[in-house]
Amino acid sequence: MSSVEIRNVTKTFGRARALDDVSITFDDGAFFALLGPSGSGKTTLLRTIAGFSFPDSGTIRIGDRNVETTPVEKRDIGMMFQNYALFPNMSVADNIGFGLRVRRVSPSEEKRRIAEALDLVQLSDKAARMPHQLSGGQRQRVALARAIVTNPKVLLLDEPLSALDKTLRVDMQIELKRIQREIGITTIFVTHDQEEALILSDRIGILRDGKLVQVGHPRAVYDRPESAFAADFLGEANWLPEAALSGLALPQTTQASRFAVRPEALTLSAERPEGVNALPARLEQRVFSGAMATCIVTVEGQQWKLIARDRDLPDLPAQSPAWVSWTPADTITVPATAP
Incomplete structure (x- = not known):
């Protein structure tokens, strides 16, 4: 696995500055959540790490390689989106193994790694089923298995649990944490759900208007916010009126x-x-x-x-x-x- 280092990355779309001189390190093997309101830059940062978008300036380093101009297919990453994008005409096993076939892995190696991925996400008995025969949580696990079966250095997750109902979402949070810990992969997770970020993450980064407002351990960011925005965004805050401060x-x-x-x-x-x-x-x-x-x-x-x-x-x-x-x-x- 690998760490990810972002140094002085800026990205603009026309006159809008989506990322403004962002620098941050995602530690090797850690689970890192990116939080922020709509338009804050968190998805742009994720897409820039993935290679779907190149920065205007700055460097992106995955492991020991600078990849800011490297195309997505050569960055050795796994990705999972809100829409799981499973192939409806393929079985669970074939969906999981698609990336291996693209990489021309041998049939015996493909079979072994698919079996390992199915076991990891606890779907070994569903290998022959089609996506429409699965529950939402099971489809989510298939998408996760497909993202990690190629043994990527980094796993990028863009709101992967947002389509699930509350009870299933809580169950999948537990499963996602278990799987991430078991394989030890560096994971960067974009979410609008503050509670989800607190549950899953080793570290949290809060963005606003393309800038990092605060980075740290979830409890540290929650207990010691460095700005009024961070205090109000991660959790809720009752602000003491000036007239009440004396005494x-x-x-x-x-x-x-x-x-x-x-x-x-x-x-x-x-x-x-x-x-x-x-x-x-x-x-x-x-x-x-x-x-x-x-x-x-x-x-x-x-x-x-x-x-x-x-x-x-x-x-x-x-x-x-x-x-x-x-x-x-x-x-x-x-x-x-x-x-």
């Missing part, structure tokens, strides 16, 4: 800062608690969703969201006065000048 225990900073707290870090109570940061609030709405509940509260004229176990919330009716509280360690700090 709160806040992190010491040497520059102008903004402060926020995550919804799940908040506690709702009828009385003011001691020893923590607390602000008076009004409970607007409580939404039950099984074990958890979401409360909408008004704090200093702003609407905040609070998420907690339903059983831990006080029995308060809507429009009741209340208190929201959190520990000082749970306060998020970002520079006031950061976007």
Whole structure:
């Protein structure tokens, strides 16, 4: 397997700058998620790594080779898209083995590697079936097996789970993580689903307007966002109003800062608690969703969201006065000048 290094890559389409001097390293064997709103550049970056698009400037290195001008078929990568693009007139085994036949692998080697790939994705008993005879999750596994059967150095995934329903998607997240760990392939994954990125990834990169906003371990990016955009995009943030800052225990900073707290870090109570940061609030709405509940509260004229176990919330009716509280360690700090 191989690492992927992106150095000062820029890509424009007309006057639009899809990638703006992007530099990032995808570590060998790691699972890396690219996140960002539509138009942020994440799919352009993936396509540039794949070779479907060449950068205007900068370098792309896969392993020990510079590949920024190398065509896609010579980059030794595996790809999987939202549309699995299985051949409807081919069996599962033939779909998986298509790339091997293009590479003119011997029949005996092809048979062996197809069998290994089928076993890896737990579809050995479905080899003779046609795509229309499979469930959505099974088709997804066939597409994944086809992407990895050629033993690529890097696996690129473009929203591969977006077409699945929620329950199946969760199951496939677990399977995808298992398979990636088992084969140890460097994997770069584009998704709009922040929760999916947190579950699957060793590292996360957040893009905005063609620039990398922040890169790091999922927990580090979530707990210590470096900008208001990162705080709001990965998860949710309740921003402390200026009028409420006095009297709160806040992190010491040497520059102008903004402060926020995550919804799940908040506690709702009828009385003011001691020893923590607390602000008076009004409970607007409580939404039950099984074990958890979401409360909408008004704090200093702003609407905040609070998420907690339903059983831990006080029995308060809507429009009741209340208190929201959190520990000082749970306060998020970002520079006031950061976007």
